[in-house]
Structure formats: structure tokens, C-alpha cells
Amino acid sequence: MDELTTRQVAEMLGVSVRTVQLWVEAGALSAWKTPGGHRRITKDSVEALQSARAQGTRQPPEEHPQLVVVEDDRSMQKLYLAACKRWGVTVAVANNGFEGLLMVGEHRPRVVIADLQMPGMDGFEMVQTLNKRPEYADTLVLVVTGLSGSEIQARGGLPEDIPVLRKPVQMNLLRDLVCKQLEINAEGGE
Numbered sequence: 001m002d003e004l005t006t007r008q009v010a011e012m013l014g015v016s017v018r019t020v021q022l023w024v025e026a027g028a029l030s031a032w033k034t035p036g037g038h039r040r041i042t043k044d045s046v047e048a049l050q051s052a053r054a055q056g057t058r059q060p061p062e063e064h065p066q067l068v069v070v071e072d073d074r075s076m077q078k079l080y081l082a083a084c085k086r087w088g089v090t091v092a093v094a095n096n097g098f099e100g101l102l103m104v105g106e107h108r109p110r111v112v113i114a115d116l117q118m119p120g121m122d123g124f125e126m127v128q129t130l131n132k133r134p135e136y137a138d139t140l141v142l143v144v145t146g147l148s149g150s151e152i153q154a155r156g157g158l159p160e161d162i163p164v165l166r167k168p169v170q171m172n173l174l175r176d177l178v179c180k181q182l183e184i185n186a187e188g189g190e
Contacts, residue, residue, distance in 0.1 A: 003040040012046060015106055018135070022105035023049070025129070028098065065092040065107055066182055070100035070114040070126060071144075080113065083171055087179060097126030104130065109139065111181050113174070116145040116152070124156055131159045140181040144169045 004012070006020045009029070013020070021039070024031045030045035066089050069080045077093050084091040092107065094100040097114070098121040104112060112130065116123035123143060130136045143158060146167040152158060165174060179185065 002043050004043055004046060006039050006041065009041050009046055013050065019105040022133075023102065028102060065090045065103075065109050067091045067111040067113065067178060068094060068100060068103045068107065068109045070094045070097060070112065070118070070123065072096060072115065072118040076115070076144075079171075083175065084178075087175055088184060089178060089182060097121030097123055097129075100126050101129060104136070104139070111178050112139060112141045113178075114141065114143050116143060116147055116155075124158070127158055127162060128156075131162070140177070142174070142177060144174070 006017050006024075009020045010017045020029065020041070023029045024039055024041065028045075028049060029041050031039045031041040033039055067084060069077065069084075069091060071077050071080065071093065072095050081091060081093065089111075092103050092109070094103050096118045100112065100114065101121070103109075114123040114127055116127075123145070127141055127143065130139065130141055141162055143162055143164045144167060145152070145164065147155075149164075152164070158164065163177065
């Protein structure tokens with residue numbers, strides 16, 4: 001069989017049916033819809049995703065991370081990881097918007113911190129995708145960028161309710177936003 005249902009793919013990959021649907025919408029899996037509106041996913045795309053996951057092209061996330069950082073710069077990733085550890089926040093890191101969508105779909109974090117300029121799917125596309133999904137309405141999406149407001153607008157802009165922090169990021173401000181969303185008191189002042 002060269003075509004699989006979303007349920008079959010979910011069972012094969014150990015994720016929810018909704019996660020499979022998000023992966024299809026994000027382009028991670030190739031699929032088409034039947035006349036009845038059901039997705040049929042190509043077996044080749046499932047095998048390619050399994051292979052990518054097995055080869056470790058994505059960093060394995062913490063168990064049920066509260067926060068997903070989507071950032072391609074390794075030094076920024078380390079900064080976020082160290083800060084989140086001080087704050088008592090579990091975190092997973094993705095290297096681009098595509099990986100970020102996969103992690104968000106898998107783990108449903110309460111906070112997403114995203115850079116805008118990344119290879120592959122950038123932060124603009126990822127943020128727009130998350131913003132269109134009602135199931136992420138309660139997820140705080142924060143953008144941290146070196147782009148100016150006019151540069152952001154020139155590239156299509158962002159939804160109005162997305163907080164934008166400038167690089168270099170003020171970690172105390174970031175901590176306050178993250179911990180307020182997670183309803184925790186953070187240690188490790190910045």
C-alpha cells in the first residue's frame with residue numbers, strides 16, 4: 001500500500017492524528033484528499049520523515065517542554081537553554097520554522113520563542129501558520145529579532161498580537177513574559 005490514512009501514520013510515528021494533520025498542512029508529509037475530504041498520505045513521505053527523525057536532524061526535546069525555541073543561531077540557542085534552566089522552564093530547540101511547527105504539533109508548548117530570519121521555513125511563515133490555528137490561541141508566541149519594524153513590515157508583517165523583542169534581547173523582559181504565561185515565579189534574575 002502506497003497511501004496511508006492519518007490514523008495509520010499517527011500509529012506508525014507515535015503521535016496524535018492532529019499532529020499528522022499539522023505535518024501535512026506544514027508540508028512535512030505529502031498528502032491528497034479523497035472526495036470525502038479524508039487525507040491520504042504517501043508512504044514515501046512518511047518513510048522520509050521517519051528517516052530524518054532517526055538520523056537526529058532535529059534535537060530531541062525535553063519530555064513535554066513548556067517552551068519551544070525556534071532559532072538557527074547556536075549561541076542564541078545556548079543562551080535560551082541556560083536562561084530557561086535558571087527559570088525552571090523545560091525547553092526544546094528547533095533550527096527553523098519547519099522543525100518548530102513539528103515540535104509545536106508534537107508537544108503543544110505554552111510558549112514559542114521564534115527568530116524571523118532562518119533558513120528553510122522562516123519565522124514569518126511559522127508564526128503566520130500558528131496564528132491561523134485556533135488550537136494555538138492560548139500559546140504565547142514571542143518573536144525575537146534583529147529586524148526593525150519597517151523591515152518586518154516590508155516582509156509582510158506579523159499578526160498584531162505577537163510581541164516583538166529586539167536583539168540583543170533583554171532577558172529580564174523575556175523571563176517576565178514567559179513566566180507570566182506559564183504562571184510560575186522565576187528564579188535566576190537577569
